[in-house]
Structures are given as structure tokens and as C-alpha cells.
Amino acid sequence: MTTDEVVDPVCGEVFPPHLAVFSSMKGDHKVFFCSSTCKDTYDAAPDKYPDLKSTDA
Numbered sequence: 657m658t659t660d661e662v663v664d665p666v667c668g669e670v671f672p673p674h675l676a677v678f679s680s681m682k683g684d685h686k687v688f689f690c691s692s693t694c695k696d697t698y699d700a701a702p703d704k705y706p707d708l709k710s711t712d713a
């Protein structure tokens with residue numbers, strides 16, 4: 657099991673953060689997305705998505 661993976665909260669896809677070109681800040685942590693579509697969806701209603709995983713800077 658690796659710890660260096662992030663979850664796209666919109667579609668649930670799991671991937672390593674270095675592949676995530678799209679990201680957004682929520683509070684004090686970063687949220688990653690697989691595509692601009694997911695990012696736009698998230699940014700439109702961030703409170704709709706629970707914090708699946710937080711990443712430390």
C-alpha cells in the first residue's frame with residue numbers, strides 16, 4: 657500500500673499526485689483532480705464533496 661496517492665473527490669479516481677495537473681486549495685490543503693472538468697465541478701460546489709484525503713505540503 658502506498659501513501660503517495662490522492663483521490664479525485666468528484667469522480668473517485670485514485671492517482672499519484674504528480675499526475676494530477678489540476679488541483680484546488682480547500683482550507684489549508686490541496687485537492688487534486690484528474691481533469692479540468694472535475695476541477696470545475698468541484699470549484700462550483702466544494703462543500704458538496706467530503707474531504708476524502710488531505711495532503712501535507
Ligand SMILES: [Zn+2]
Nearest residue numbers: 664667690694
Ligand atoms: Zn475526476
